[in-house]
Amino acid sequence: MAVIPVHLAGRSYDVHVGAALLDQAATLAKGLMRKVVVPVVADRNAHQHHGARLEASLNAAGHQAAWYFVESGEGSKSWDELQKLTGWLLAQGVERGDHVFALGGGVVGDLTGFACAILKRGCGFVQLPTTLLAQVDSSVGGKTAINTDAGKNLIGAFHQPSLVLADTDTLKTLPAREMRAGYAEVIKYGILGDFDFFEWCEANGGNVVSHDADKVEEAVARSVAAKARIVAEDERETTGVRALLNLGHTFGHALEAETGYSNALLHGEGVALGMVLAARYSARRGLLSGQDAERACNAIAASGLPSEIASLKLTCDGAKLVDHMRHDKKMDAGTLPFILLRSIGAAFLDHEVSLDDVAAFMDEQLKAN
Incomplete structure (x- = not known):
């Protein structure tokens, strides 16, 4: 224990x-x-x-x-x-x-x-x-x-x-789907701030979702320790440090809203897709290498989590998804900060994101699938 x-x-x-x-x-x-x-x-x-x-x-x-x-x-x-x-x-x-x-x-x-x-x-x-x-x-x-x-x-x-x-x-x-959905929040800690843990997840993610007792306990303990450090530093999300825990959530919550917060998309699945989109959008902005973006996406997909919007069969456009984002509780003075990546294990809060650009990016992702 x-x-x-x-x-x-x-x-x-x-x-x-x-x-x-x-x-x-x-x-x-x-x-x-x-x-x-x-x-x-x-x-x-x-x-x-x-x-x-x-x-x-x-x-x-x-x-x-x-x-x-x-x-x-x-x-x-x-x-x-x-x-x-x-x-x-x-x-x-x-x-x-x-x-x-x-x-x-x-x-x-x-x-x-x-x-x-x-x-x-x-x-x-x-x-x-x-x-x-x-x-x-x-x-x-x-x-x-x-x-x-x-x-x-x-x-x-x-x-x-x-x-x-x-x-x-x-x-x-837990049903296998619920276990995978939870794993999205595990690998998130590696992607946002701990490259060593990300590599551990690449090697052991399959063992976690298949209930290997030792790997599950290690995954939970390391995830909790990571969150505890961040919460201790920024309990009420006032300095921007705790906001990093929302990696994938701005995109993910928009997808959850579009699917009616239903079983069509579990929260963890939304976070997984959100992290894929955050990685690809970071690459589109020239912040993250395309190689690292696809490595993160592949690690998510390898666990059985959804990694392409096509799986949702959405009929909306990027503007509709951005409309959902406008209700995000992180909105401040009409702007919405996004958690993006400079590398795997190095997330940051970007206050200069254009929602029109995000809408265009989402249109590209929808058409690509």
Whole structure:
């Protein structure tokens, strides 16, 4: 088991990565449970596969779980679900000093974290991520949010968890597609800032998505460590350092919006395509060599992730995709910064990107496929 500290002023916490952590949850979270009944917000699939293990751990320590179930999918990150969840937490008598457990993927973690951020002006929560994507990305760093008609994650708050338990055993129940989608966020850390890790991913990506236990634990631990360093340096994304974690997301979110935030394109798949587009656009701008751009694209494709827009069968044009980008929460004074690449492992924030040029580039990509 690896333990990665997230160092923040006065609010540091640990991320545990390894097998059988749900079986040890009550022990590891002992100091965070003040009452007999522990509120647990869970994805129904996560509860079906892993709820009994968590409940057994709590029961053995003299606690009981009070379950609140959330349907799978981005549709649960809504105003309506937020209202229902906060109402339930209030009915449970949750106080500011209490902790709510979140068992599931990024949807559950985002929704629960935001509910805890606003409930009585802030109560604690514990992340128990059960997907690869959540373990390496959304469960760490304190970004919580819901979606609206205007776009994804536009209503939210920074609210750090008190503990994260990334039980790698939970990944064994993931469908292959979900595992690949999560891997997109793993290789992202290599592409944006760690060439050595990118080379590790080139050599071991197939082993990660096929559930090699040692490689999975190493991938998760190294990804979390990378994110922890960035979050510690720029917790609220004010200096531009944390923004680098959005590599692939501006392009990816536009594709997600165009496909209706549906199962036609999972978030990780959108990020994968977004990184391909960021690499190719960087090459088009003369910032990145064409060879490096295609190397990054090939590494993404080798894991089984989509790497060509053709797979989406879109009927829109580049201007429509750019319209989606205009709703990006990073928009500032009418401009949208893009995370681009100078080399593999060297991402940077470019504030001088013309959206008209991006639209033309997207038209080229759509026609090329």
